[in-house]
Amino acid sequence: MLSLKLAISVAAILLAIGLPIAYWIAFSRWRWKFLVEAIVALPLVLPPTVLGYYLLVGLGPRHWAGQIWQAWFGHTLPFTFGGLLAGSVLYSLPFAVQPIAAGFDGVDRRLIEAAWTLGASRLATFLRVILPLSTAGAVTGLVLSFAHTIGEFGVVLMVGGNIPGVTRTVSIDIYDQVQSGNYDTANQTALVLLLFSFVVLAVVYGTNRRALAVWRRRE
Amino acid sequence: MSLEVAIEKRIPGFRLAVEFSADGAPLGLLGPSGSGKTMALRAIAGLETPDRGRIALNGRVLYDSVRRINVPARERRVGLLFQNYALFPHLTVAQNVSFGMSRSSPDEKQRRVAERLAAVHLEALAERYPATLSGGEQQRVALARALAIEPAALLLDEPFSALDTHLRGALERQLRETLESYGGSTVFVSHNLEEAYRVCEKLVVLSKGSVAAQGPKEEIFRHPPTLEVARVTGCKNFSAARRLTDGRVEALDWGCTLRVAQEFAQPPKHVAIRAHHVRIHPAVKRSPENCENIFPCWLAAMTETPFRVTLDLRIGAPPANSADFHLQAEIFKQEWESFRDLPQPWEVELTADRVFLLAD
Numbered sequence: 001m002l003s004l005k006l007a008i009s010v011a012a013i014l015l016a017i018g019l020p021i022a023y024w025i026a027f028s029r030w031r032w033k034f035l036v037e038a039i040v041a042l043p044l045v046l047p048p049t050v051l052g053y054y055l056l057v058g059l060g061p062r063h064w065a066g067q068i069w070q071a072w073f074g075h076t077l078p079f080t081f082g083g084l085l086a087g088s089v090l091y092s093l094p095f096a097v098q099p100i101a102a103g104f105d106g107v108d109r110r111l112i113e114a115a116w117t118l119g120a121s122r123l124a125t126f127l128r129v130i131l132p133l134s135t136a137g138a139v140t141g142l143v144l145s146f147a148h149t150i151g152e153f154g155v156v157l158m159v160g161g162n163i164p165g166v167t168r169t170v171s172i173d174i175y176d177q178v179q180s181g182n183y184d185t186a187n188q189t190a191l192v193l194l195l196f197s198f199v200v201l202a203v204v205y206g207t208n209r210r211a212l213a214v215w216r217r218r219e
Numbered sequence: 220m221s222l223e224v225a226i227e228k229r230i231p232g233f234r235l236a237v238e239f240s241a242d243g244a245p246l247g248l249l250g251p252s253g254s255g256k257t258m259a260l261r262a263i264a265g266l267e268t269p270d271r272g273r274i275a276l277n278g279r280v281l282y283d284s285v286r287r288i289n290v291p292a293r294e295r296r297v298g299l300l301f302q303n304y305a306l307f308p309h310l311t312v313a314q315n316v317s318f319g320m321s322r323s324s325p326d327e328k329q330r331r332v333a334e335r336l337a338a339v340h341l342e343a344l345a346e347r348y349p350a351t352l353s354g355g356e357q358q359r360v361a362l363a364r365a366l367a368i369e370p371a372a373l374l375l376d377e378p379f380s381a382l383d384t385h386l387r388g389a390l391e392r393q394l395r396e397t398l399e400s401y402g403g404s405t406v407f408v409s410h411n412l413e414e415a416y417r418v419c420e421k422l423v424v425l426s427k428g429s430v431a432a433q434g435p436k437e438e439i440f441r442h443p444p445t446l447e448v449a450r451v452t453g454c455k456n457f458s459a460a461r462r463l464t465d466g467r468v469e470a471l472d473w474g475c476t477l478r479v480a481q482e483f484a485q486p487p488k489h490v491a492i493r494a495h496h497v498r499i500h501p502a503v504k505r506s507p508e509n510c511e512n513i514f515p516c517w518l519a520a521m522t523e524t525p526f527r528v529t530l531d532l533r534i535g536a537p538p539a540n541s542a543d544f545h546l547q548a549e550i551f552k553q554e555w556e557s558f559r560d561l562p563q564p565w566e567v568e569l570t571a572d573r574v575f576l577l578a579d
Contacts, residue, residue: 113266114305116292118319118368128318132309 003170003193006081007149010088014096014145015138017089022097022141023126026104041094048091052158055087059159079161084169087159088149095144103137104130143204147197222246222372222404226262226272226282235259235269235428241372245398245405247419247436249412250451254425256408257302260374263406264299265292276371276404298370302377304361306349312336312360313345319368335363338397355386362397372404379414391417412453416440424448442481445579449491455547456497460490460576468576473545474535475514480572487576494529496573497548501561512571515564519544528555532567 025037043051059066059077070076077083107130115125131138153171160167162176170193177186225238235255239246248256261267263274265281268289274282276297281290306315317332336342339359349357358378365373378394379387395418398405409415415422416436423433424447432439432448443449446457458472469476470490477490502515519538520531528551531544538544546567558565 108305110301110303110305111307113264113292114299114301114307115318116266117264117295117297117299118364119293119296120319121293129307133307 001170002165002168003150006084006088006169007146009085010092010149011096011142011146013085013089014092015142018093018096018100018141018145019131019138021093022100022104022137023130025097025101040097043091044094048152048154049158051091052087052155055083055090055155055159059083059086078159079163079167081160081166084156084160084167087155088152091152091155092145092148095148096141099137099140099144100134101137103134103140106137107133139204143201147201150193150197220402220404221275221277222263222406223273223275224259224263226259226269226274228258228262228267228269228271233428235262237423237425237428237430239423239430239433241404241406241421243402243404244420245407245418247415247422248406248408248425249415249422250410250425250431252410253427255428256410256425257376259425260299260376260406260408263372264297264374265290265295266299279371296368296371298365298368298373300358300361300365300373300375300378303381304349304357306357306360306364308349311346311348312341312352315349315360316364316367318364321368331367335367338366339363339393353386354382355390358382358390359393362394366397366401370403372406373398373401375405375407377408377410379409379411387414394418412451424451426451442575443491443577446489446491446577447579449489449575449577453493454491455494456545457489457491457577458545460487462486477569477574478511478571479574479576481575483576483578485578488579489577490574491577492546492569492574494547494549496570497532497546498568498570499530499532499548499550499554499558500566500568501558502564502566512569512574513566514569516546516567517563518565523552527551530555534567537563 021040025033025040056078057063059069061067061070061076066076077086111129111133112125115129120128151171152169153175156167156169156172160169162168162172168176170189174186174189174193177183177189220243222241224240227234227236229235233253233255235258237255237259248259250256258267262269262282269282269284271284272282273280273284276295280286280288281295281297282288307318310318313332313336316335317328320328320331323331332345333342336345339362341356341359341363344352344356344360349360352360358381362378375394379391382390391414398418407415407418409418419436421434422436422439424431424439426447431451432444439448440452443452443454449457458470460468460470462468463476466480467476467478468487468490479490499516505513514534516532516534517537518530519533520541522529527549530548530550531541532546532548533544534546548567
């Protein structure tokens, strides 16, 4: 299932780039930090078509960014799975970064300082104190970016188009079927998507709560 | 063993400028909240960067603004006991204690953790999580954790403030024992003067970001140099003073003349006496030469605690209301009961060797 592959890839990439961005947002004292926060949050308010449009144009063969990409990889990004991935990662960025940053922010500063006075480097402090104490934020970020990618439509259509097996995700598929009057198929696909999303969310939130309870409520 | 601190730091609305040193004996940083104690401690630990100055530990420079040295907290080897202990909630007691230990084999580490926990009598709790421990147990884990890095200096930030009163006595005794066997410099931050007095040999009194007094604790308590220090060390009775001849001063606010045993070079501004040094007797007939530092007094108000009472007294004339008093006296209940029903005025005695003078 293309949507699933896309969503898993997006969630994995977002976890990798979201952690450092969130760390920077949570702990940097740079005075212009709010500008970066605003940029990261842009996809929340921007219509997906606007984001998709810029990606389409920027990564297309007429723009320098697209030309560089083409020179390195031999093809342009729009209308490929790679293009879809790039668009989805950007579009879901705030959904991953914000909960992770909130999780980091919620870690008691004194615990971080305690780790430093005990000789831990910044990386060790992050891995041994900050990250374990903000798993809830990280998991929420992961789940939200996953779920958000499964359900997205505008960016996919703009950047990926509608190529079966390459860029036709479930949401596009439903749109297609409704357009051609196949309400029964659309209905089934929609229901599968609904149930799948619900189950994923329920499982993650449920296990997340139990994982946290291990050290908070023992005995 | 020596810790030398001379730093300055400005933040909006506050300026810290302190200079003090600690050797092998525990040093107490005493002062009201907002006096800069915690900030000074954090600067030593490397969690706060001063604007100017120098911090050196056993000759090793940790911070020097002139030479542009600022050793990061993780390399300072300074143990810090946080006010709320800051134990890692997701790690067990044993994992907390071993957190900062240098790399070594698992067996070796386990042995050292057991040793550290035994030293604070917590062997049985090694596998528990901090949330399941009492406040006193958490404090001991934090102490074991701070000492596990074999720090060159140990900083304690109000280690008893988060505990119930009935726990403090035993924990304080244990802390004193631990500090005796610890070889490095200790700085103990407190706003509780009795606690600081018991734990420390030397005291530094901070007030509004600067050092108001420092020296051996007995000296600071017996002769605080300023009104501020006298207040911080718990003195409650002050009067403006004017020096007379032959070792006497006039206590202007109290309306009486006192003989003072203390040698005092400068002209005194205030005369003071601690509440538990004020003595009260029922009135007796006295010859004039026997009346020195003894005055008739009336009771304005009384507050009791389980074993003691505090009496607000007025010298010379009956008080107009309960807020009209000159002195506070603190005495045991038993003593209070011996004269409470006798007619007033009673006699208040401000013994010459208990009265002290303040220059500022």
